[in-house]
Amino acid sequence: MREVTIYTDGACSGNPGPGGWGAVLMYGEHLKEISGGEKTTTNNQMELQAVIEALKLLKYPCKVDVYSDSAYVINCFKGRWYVNWEKNGWVNSKKEPVSNKEQWMELLKLFRQHKITWHKVKGHAGNKWNERCDELARGAVPR
Template sequence: MKEVVVYTDGACSRNPGPGGWAAVLKYGEHIKEISGGERHTTNQRMEITAAVEALKTLKEPCKVTLHSDSAYVVNCFKQKWYVNWQKNGWRNSKGDAVQNRDLWEALIAAMEPHKVDMKKVKGHAGVAWNERCDELARAAIPK
């Protein structure tokens, strides 16, 4: 399997409000930057969207190290929240409907062909590729 390193980020000018997402995919010396935005969204939706779109970009099954500054995204998989959500009919531990279910389902599906290792990176801490994603996500916010 090819080994791909991915950095993702999401941004909102208000929360909710217009938002942007971005990802940087690195394979060897090759670097691909992708981004997009929505007129009305939340920061969390943009964080998940960045991961979904990054994985959908891959053309074959890969070993992926996905870096995100979103504890929400990373913890969902590190702590396997999604397993209980699915078991409980997409209800959280309080019995409430899981927010962003559509995107969680899309992310689970996008991860399926790959071996994905989620890594938490500290946001706005000088991590070059995370800073680049932040820049791209902010630039993608619709005006």
């Protein structure tokens, strides 16, 4: 399997408000930066979208290391929250509908195509690629 490293970040001006996402993909000597934004969104939606858009670029099943400063994204996979969400009809442990269900469903479809290891990084702590994703995300916020 090809080995890919992905860093992602989301940003939002207001929550909800205009937001952006950014990702950096690395494969061997290749590096690709992507970003996008929405006029009305939330920070969590942008964090999810960054991972979704990065994984959508992979043409083959890959071994992927995903780095994010989003506890929302990382904890879902490390804690396997999605297992109970799916089993319980997309209702969370508080018996409420899961927020951002459509994005989670899309991300889970992509997740299952790859072998992904999830890594939590501390935001705004000097990690070169996390900082770059933050720049990309903030730069993609619609003005």
